[in-house]
Amino acid sequence: MTTSVAPRPTRPPDAPETLRARRLPRYAPPAVALAALLVAAALAYGTGAGGPVLVVVAAALLYLVGLFAVANVVEGRRAARDRLWSALIHSAFVLAVAPLASVVWTLVSRGAERLDGDFFGTSMNNIGARDPDGGAYHAIVGTLMQVGIAALITVPLGLLCAIYVVEYGRGRFAATIRFFVDVMTGIPSIVAGLFVLAFWVLVVSPVFNDGRPGFSGFAAALALSVLMLPTVVRSTEEMLRLVPAPLREGAYALGVPKWKTILRVVLPTALPGIVTGVMLAVARAAGETAPVLLVAGGGAAINFNPFQDNQSSLALFVYQQAGDASRYAPARAWTAALTLVALVLVLTIAAKLLSRRNRLGR
Amino acid sequence: MGETTARPAVAPAPEAEAVAGPRTRDGGALGGGGGLPRARAFGAERAFRALTVAAGTAVLVIIAAIAVFLVAKAVPALRANTENFWTYEGWSPNDPAPKFGIGTLAFGTVLSSALALLIAVPVALGIALYLSHYAPRRLGTALGFLIDLLAAVPSVVFGLWGRDVFVHPVRDFSAWLNQHFGWLPIFGGDGPFGRSIMLGSLVLAIMVLPIVTSLSREVFLQTPTANEEAALALGATRWEMIRTAVLPYGRPGVVAAVMLGLGRALGETIALAMTLGITFGISFNLITNGGNTVAANIANAFGEANATGRGALIASGLVLFAITLIVNITARAIIHRRREFTESAA
Numbered sequence: 001m002t003t004s005v006a007p008r009p010t011r012p013p014d015a016p017e018t019l020r021a022r023r024l025p026r027y028a029p030p031a032v033a034l035a036a037l038l039v040a041a042a043l044a045y046g047t048g049a050g051g052p053v054l055v056v057v058a059a060a061l062l063y064l065v066g067l068f069a070v071a072n073v074v075e076g077r078r079a080a081r082d083r084l085w086s087a088l089i090h091s092a093f094v095l096a097v098a099p100l101a102s103v104v105w106t107l108v109s110r111g112a113e114r115l116d117g118d119f120f121g122t123s124m125n126n127i128g129a130r131d132p133d134g135g136a137y138h139a140i141v142g143t144l145m146q147v148g149i150a151a152l153i154t155v156p157l158g159l160l161c162a163i164y165v166v167e168y169g170r171g172r173f174a175a176t177i178r179f180f181v182d183v184m185t186g187i188p189s190i191v192a193g194l195f196v197l198a199f200w201v202l203v204v205s206p207v208f209n210d211g212r213p214g215f216s217g218f219a220a221a222l223a224l225s226v227l228m229l230p231t232v233v234r235s236t237e238e239m240l241r242l243v244p245a246p247l248r249e250g251a252y253a254l255g256v257p258k259w260k261t262i263l264r265v266v267l268p269t270a271l272p273g274i275v276t277g278v279m280l281a282v283a284r285a286a287g288e289t290a291p292v293l294l295v296a297g298g299g300a301a302i303n304f305n306p307f308q309d310n311q312s313s314l315a316l317f318v319y320q321q322a323g324d325a326s327r328y329a330p331a332r333a334w335t336a337a338l339t340l341v342a343l344v345l346v347l348t349i350a351a352k353l354l355s356r357r358n359r360l361g362r
Numbered sequence: 363m364g365e366t367t368a369r370p371a372v373a374p375a376p377e378a379e380a381v382a383g384p385r386t387r388d389g390g391a392l393g394g395g396g397g398l399p400r401a402r403a404f405g406a407e408r409a410f411r412a413l414t415v416a417a418g419t420a421v422l423v424i425i426a427a428i429a430v431f432l433v434a435k436a437v438p439a440l441r442a443n444t445e446n447f448w449t450y451e452g453w454s455p456n457d458p459a460p461k462f463g464i465g466t467l468a469f470g471t472v473l474s475s476a477l478a479l480l481i482a483v484p485v486a487l488g489i490a491l492y493l494s495h496y497a498p499r500r501l502g503t504a505l506g507f508l509i510d511l512l513a514a515v516p517s518v519v520f521g522l523w524g525r526d527v528f529v530h531p532v533r534d535f536s537a538w539l540n541q542h543f544g545w546l547p548i549f550g551g552d553g554p555f556g557r558s559i560m561l562g563s564l565v566l567a568i569m570v571l572p573i574v575t576s577l578s579r580e581v582f583l584q585t586p587t588a589n590e591e592a593a594l595a596l597g598a599t600r601w602e603m604i605r606t607a608v609l610p611y612g613r614p615g616v617v618a619a620v621m622l623g624l625g626r627a628l629g630e631t632i633a634l635a636m637t638l639g640i641t642f643g644i645s646f647n648l649i650t651n652g653g654n655t656v657a658a659n660i661a662n663a664f665g666e667a668n669a670t671g672r673g674a675l676i677a678s679g680l681v682l683f684a685i686t687l688i689v690n691i692t693a694r695a696i697i698h699r700r701r702e703f704t705e706s707a708a
Contacts, residue, residue: 053531082599089496092488099568100512103523160417168414177418179694180425186622186690187683188629190657191428194679197672198431226424233421259410287516290631293661315518319632322522330526337519348514352507
């Protein structure tokens with residue numbers, strides 16, 4: 001028992017360096033970037049081919065090439081390729097954040113211009129091209145009414161449909177419904193608008209509208225329902241599937257009928273997730289322009305009756321003001337856009353936060 | 363309300379069980395209740411079940427109704443058309459002798475969508491990989507949330523931004539391209555530049571980006587860790603690991619994501635109606651004002667349309683519906699096949 005185990009040699013000082021792959025020093029990438037920037041600036045301004053934008057673009061390309069070349073020499077081909085792709089993937093991200101930042105910045109800076117009480121308290125009724133005031137009250141009323149009615153139609157229908165697919169449906173029929181719900185998600189909003197135009201505005205509503213086509217807020221709500229339904233069904237379906245089977249089995253074992261189990265046990269358990277899905281669908285519907293443009297008529301006055309006469313919506317208001325020749329219109333358009341985005345984002349963020357608190361969550 | 367059957371089971375008296383047993387619903391839906399006799403459904407149970415079946419059927423009815431009503435309204439206009447609907451390159455359906463064709467519109471739709479995807483897909487895949495495999499986990503989650511918010515921004519806002527803000531850099535860039543590469547037909551012409559296919563496609567690309575990103579990110583995150591670790595253990599660099607483990611596994615999902623993005627791009631209306639120059643005639647020129655798509659034309663021409671005009675727009679919408687239906691069904695079929703594959707493999 002006297003044999004002493006020699007301590008394992010941990011990297012003796014005279015070990016050959018070649019055992020470890022040679023790596024670029026940490027300062028190499030920034031150095032290459034700086035060099036690329038200088039060369040690009042010299043080239044662009046020296047030849048007079050372009051301004052700062054060209055410099056940035058050329059510098060980015062030079063950086064990629066330079067980094068690849070340096071790494072290729074020092075670290076070898078595979079590591080160089082790894083660095084190149086890593087840089088490309090990072091730049092893809094920067095490329096995508098830039099427009100988002102621009103949209104947010106413009107929304108806030110240009111939208112603040114008309115962010116006054118007048119904007120939220122008055123409509124566009126009797127506002128001419130030379131009037132600097134006017135507001136989006138009628139449009140906000142329209143958006144809230146249309147989205148509200150659409151939610152009233154969609155939520156029961158969507159919940160029942162999801163319950164059928166998850167709890168009752170079996171075989172080909174249920175599979176077909178699932179498939180077409182998926183397909184319905186992809187229906188373009190303009191087609192939903194055309195459908196309600198062809199079905200409700202031009203065919204059904206003239207029956208009780210003295211034969212005239214009935215453009216109305218309700219028609220817009222119908223079109224929005226067509227767009228919301230698949231979203232609500234899909235999210236509800238997913239949530240219902242997450243409800244643990246023992247909960248259902250416990251209820252059945254107590255003799256509770258199936259329909260009651262679904263209403264009293266399954267739905268309440270899945271409720272937070274379902275609410276999230278509904279809120280996301282509502283947010284999406286609130287931002288839709290095309291269907292409202294086709295079937296709501298888009299008036300300038302306040303109309304609290306969704307079943308009679310034209311109604312506008314915030315999204316439609318943005319579109320109309322953007323196309324308006326008045327020099328005060330762009331400010332109104334941007335403020336309305338800011339309001340719309342705020343509404344949509346509040347709904348979306350609230351929905352996401354709610355889903356985070358969902359105990360069934362993935 | 364079925365109270366009578368629910369109560370006795372709480373206190374399981376033997377005779378109550380004997381009575382309640384056969385009367386409760388068959389356990390078939392549980393999957394394991396085969397031993398119970400199949401009992402008839404109660405009134406409430408039956409009614410509720412019928413209600414859900416009706417709601418499920420409503421989806422099929424709505425899709426069928428979309429097709430039926432669009433066809434019904436399109437046919438009279440198509441009958442009145444004095445030109446070939448598929449090849450004619452103009453749109454004057456409101457004339458006494460209506461002339462309209464979908465040629466320009468279909469061309470513009472396909473061109474702008476294809477360009478948008480060409481720009482968006484590489485960037486989207488880059489972001490998806492960044493979020494799933496490069497960014498620190500918490501940062502990746504937070505940034506993924508940001509990308510989802512980008513998806514929530516209404517298209518009319520992108521349209522407004524494209525028309526008022528983004529048009530300026532695009533106009534300068536177009537002029538620069540025209541100056542240096544004007545000999546290429548796609549960059550030819552002599553202005554005005556700006557509200558062109560290029561602007562429309564770029565805005566469209568920004569709008570498609572979040573969809574493709576979030577779906578591909580999800581697929582990339584599902585890559586089996588064992589595959590990734592095996593690649594790394596064999597000495598693969600991070601990129602080699604992605605190329606050999608993540609991308610092959612995610613390919614069907616990425617294809618489906620791209621198809622769904624295509625579906626969105628084909629149907630996008632308002633952003634393109636606001637950014638394109640709206641002209642008729644097929645041209646490959648990307649930078650001079652012009653361009654038109656099926657959906658943008660519906661939004662633009664609807665205001666002045668009479669009965670035939672509406673019918674003509676509905677006819678073009680029907681074509682759009684058919685195209686997006688095919689694209690979506692293909693995408694969904696890929697996803698479904700993949701789901702079966704991954705579930706059986708797991």
